[in-house]
Amino acid sequence: MFKLQAILSYKYIFNGCNILLYIVLTAKYALNLISLVVDIMEKTCTDALPLTMNSSEKQETICIFGTGDFGRSLGFKMIQCGYSVVFGSRNPQMSSLLPNGAEVLSYSEAAQNSDIIIVAIHREHYDFLTELAEVLNGKILVDVSNNLKINQYPESNAEYLAQLVPGTRVVKAFNTVSAWALQSGALDASRQVFACGNDSKAKQRVMDIVRTLGLTPLDQGSLVAAKEIENYPLQLFPMWRFPIYLSAVLCIFLFFYCVVREVIYPYVYKKKDETFRMAISIPNRVFPIAALTLLALVYLPGVIAAILQLYRGTKYRRFPDWLDHWMLCRKQLGLIALGFAFLHVLYTLVIPIRYYVRWKLRNITVTQIANKDNPLSTSSAWHSDSYLALGILGFFLFVLLGITSLPSVSNTVNWREFRFVQSKLGYLTLILCTAHTLAYGGKRFLSPSTLRWCLPSAYVLALIIPCTMLVIKFILIMPCIDKTLTRIRQGWERNSKISSALNGKTDI
Numbered sequence: 001m002f003k004l005q006a007i008l009s010y011k012y013i014f015n016g017c018n019i020l021l022y023i024v025l026t027a028k029y030a031l032n033l034i035s036l037v038v039d040i041m042e043k044t045c046t047d048a049l050p051l052t053m054n055s056s057e058k059q060e061t062i063c064i065f066g067t068g069d070f071g072r073s074l075g076f077k078m079i080q081c082g083y084s085v086v087f088g089s090r091n092p093q094m095s096s097l098l099p100n101g102a103e104v105l106s107y108s109e110a111a112q113n114s115d116i117i118i119v120a121i122h123r124e125h126y127d128f129l130t131e132l133a134e135v136l137n138g139k140i141l142v143d144v145s146n147n148l149k150i151n152q153y154p155e156s157n158a159e160y161l162a163q164l165v166p167g168t169r170v171v172k173a174f175n176t177v178s179a180w181a182l183q184s185g186a187l188d189a190s191r192q193v194f195a196c197g198n199d200s201k202a203k204q205r206v207m208d209i210v211r212t213l214g215l216t217p218l219d220q221g222s223l224v225a226a227k228e229i230e231n232y233p234l235q236l237f238p239m240w241r242f243p244i245y246l247s248a249v250l251c252i253f254l255f256f257y258c259v260v261r262e263v264i265y266p267y268v269y270k271k272k273d274e275t276f277r278m279a280i281s282i283p284n285r286v287f288p289i290a291a292l293t294l295l296a297l298v299y300l301p302g303v304i305a306a307i308l309q310l311y312r313g314t315k316y317r318r319f320p321d322w323l324d325h326w327m328l329c330r331k332q333l334g335l336i337a338l339g340f341a342f343l344h345v346l347y348t349l350v351i352p353i354r355y356y357v358r359w360k361l362r363n364i365t366v367t368q369i370a371n372k373d374n375p376l377s378t379s380s381a382w383h384s385d386s387y388l389a390l391g392i393l394g395f396f397l398f399v400l401l402g403i404t405s406l407p408s409v410s411n412t413v414n415w416r417e418f419r420f421v422q423s424k425l426g427y428l429t430l431i432l433c434t435a436h437t438l439a440y441g442g443k444r445f446l447s448p449s450t451l452r453w454c455l456p457s458a459y460v461l462a463l464i465i466p467c468t469m470l471v472i473k474f475i476l477i478m479p480c481i482d483k484t485l486t487r488i489r490q491g492w493e494r495n496s497k498i499s500s501a502l503n504g505k506t507d508i
């Protein structure tokens with residue numbers, strides 16, 4: 001008994017010691033943690049110091065020519081960021097519209113105050129700058145101008161400015177940010193500022209200013225790039241145009257195809273009014289078919305490119321323009337396809353609450369009650385469950401592809417991971433969606449009873465491109481062909497081998 005008590009008290013003491021030790025250790029870790037936090041805070045504070053010092057250092061004077069909308073907005077932003085701003089104007093009186101703290105002088109007086117001059121004037125009014133050539137000599141002129149039309153002038157505005165005042169160093173920048181966004185602070189659109197110029201020091205200084213204003217400079221090279229930069233704000237979704245036209249044409253064609261089969265045909269033969277199908281049934285054919293076809297068209301150019309490379313025996317020859325263009329708008333094609341797949345899923349979700357479907361179900365129930373002998377068909381249950389499961393899995397991967405194409409996500413994965421998702425999982429998505437459609441068709445596939453005016457069911461059309469493409473892809477990944485293709489992609493050339501062999505023969 002005593003022994004037991006002794007053991008127990010020993011155990012308590014031991015436990016007490018353990019707890020004490022635990023408290024001491026916790027306190028020690030807590031102290032360590034606090035000192036670590038203090039360290040980090042001190043470090044952050046000292047790291048923050050140069051920033052505050054920088055802001056006092058950057059009391060640089062910038063001259064802005066033109067007191068119009070853009071000049072004023074840029075001046076406002078620059079003063080906010082700690083620069084001192086001098087405006088050059090035809091009428092140098094201080095207007096209430098100009099930002100507080102700015103100075104307004106005549107153009108030539110203003111130019112003498114800074115070696116960076118932002119020309120916030122329309123190109124049509126640049127002529128007077130030739131008179132200021134002497135004052136402007138050696139200075140950095142920043143051309144911010146835009147045109148009203150793409151390729152409006154033979155040369156870019158920035159190159160024109162450089163020709164007009166040859167002694168200056170012209171840099172193109174800021175044309176992609178709007179006056180409104182600069183002033184309201186709501187830079188929702190784009191923070192990117194494309195910059196180009198022949199003098200790299202001048203370009204770097206302008207890019208430093210861009211950075212200080214909280215924008216992101218993107219170096220586009222020499223002044224030759226100015227034309228492209230000037231066209232950029234005038235373009236309206238250039239990479240989206242072809243995918244949008246293509247999907248519109250596809251949807252219109254499919255819609256009329258289904259109307260002929262499912263509305264006009266029953267009306268002509270059975271005098272039945274089935275026009276209500278145009279609201280949900282037909283769109284729920286058009287959208288999934290368009291989604292599957294567009295998804296196949298995302299992967300088709302890769303297959304065509306591979307065939308071309310195999311045929312040519314080299315990767316060093318350019319693809320035809322149409323293929324290049326097609327390759328470049330695959331992302332947009334894919335995202336439109338994803339949009340259509342979403343529509344298909346939404347239309348599918350409402351199927352059970354449709355009046356027509358409920359009416360049909362009621363009728364089926366009544367007939368079932370009449371002839372009670374209607375056992376569960378396991379094969380039908382398998383059929384419907386399997387095509388639905390394939391659709392759900394396909395849709396899941398489709399959404400995954402869409403998520404990885406968001407810049408915030410794609411920036412966090414490396415190139416190999418991105419290719420894996422986009423290429424490998426992309427093909428898997430295509431296989432699952434094609435299998436979903438094939439399984440949906442089931443035994444009815446190509447059965448003559450489904451033909452109406454010789455037109456097959458719409459989903460048969462949906463399968464043409466994906467199936468053809470998958471068969472070709474399957475052939476391309478056969479080891480013998482894949483090996484040649486991989487060698488070609490690694491730089492091997494068939495002709496150079498033949499020619500070197502020939503050279504070898506002549507040598508002998």
Ligand SMILES: Cc1cc2nc3c(=O)[nH]c(=O)nc-3n(C[C@H](O)[C@H](O)[C@H](O)COP(=O)(O)OP(=O)(O)OC[C@H]3O[C@@H](n4cnc5c(N)ncnc54)[C@H](O)[C@@H]3O)c2cc1C
Pocket residue numbers: 295298299300301302303305306309315330331332333334335337338398401402404405406410419422423424426489490
């Ligand atoms: C929802 C959705 C979102 C998408 N988002 C994006 C996106 O954000 N960004 C994007 O780029 N695409 C996106 N796509 C499009 C598509 O997923 C990708 O373009 C995908 O990489 C295509 O895979 P692929 O295997 O056909 O082509 P790739 O892997 O690009 O190959 C195509 C062809 O390029 C050539 N090639 C490939 N590698 C080499 C090499 N090393 N040397 C020489 N030639 C080579 C070959 O000829 C090859 O056949 C999206 C698609 C969908 C459905």
Ligand SMILES: NC(=O)C1=CN([C@@H]2O[C@H](COP(=O)(O)OP(=O)(O)OC[C@H]3O[C@@H](n4cnc5c(N)ncnc54)[C@H](OP(=O)(O)O)[C@@H]3O)[C@@H](O)[C@H]2O)C=CC1
Pocket residue numbers: 065066067068069070071088089090091119120121122123125144145146147174175176177178179180
């Ligand atoms: N507004 C915007 O959102 C953006 C504009 N830009 C570019 O910025 C430049 C200025 O645009 P914005 O401020 O909107 O235009 P505004 O018409 O509002 O201003 C232009 C300014 O140019 C000066 N100017 C000099 N000479 C002449 C002249 N002969 N006739 C008329 N004006 C003259 C004027 O200033 P003063 O009276 O003081 O002499 C005038 O206020 C343009 O090249 C434009 O393409 C670029 C990106 C966005």
Ligand code: HEM
Pocket residue numbers: 281284285288289291292295341344345348388391392393394395398433436437440457458459460462
């Ligand atoms: C959650 C995912 C999905 C579900 C639940 C689903 C469900 C369905 C259903 C119920 C049908 C039959 C529609 C009808 O009777 O008219 C159908 C057909 C079809 N689905 Fe899906 N689907 C899904 C995803 C997808 C995806 C991602 C694609 C392709 C990109 C796709 C392509 C098709 C096609 C082409 C048809 C045949 C259309 C027709 O001719 O009627 N589905 N799907």
Ligand SMILES: [Fe+3]
Pocket residue numbers: 238239240241242243325326328329
């Ligand atoms: Fe395009």
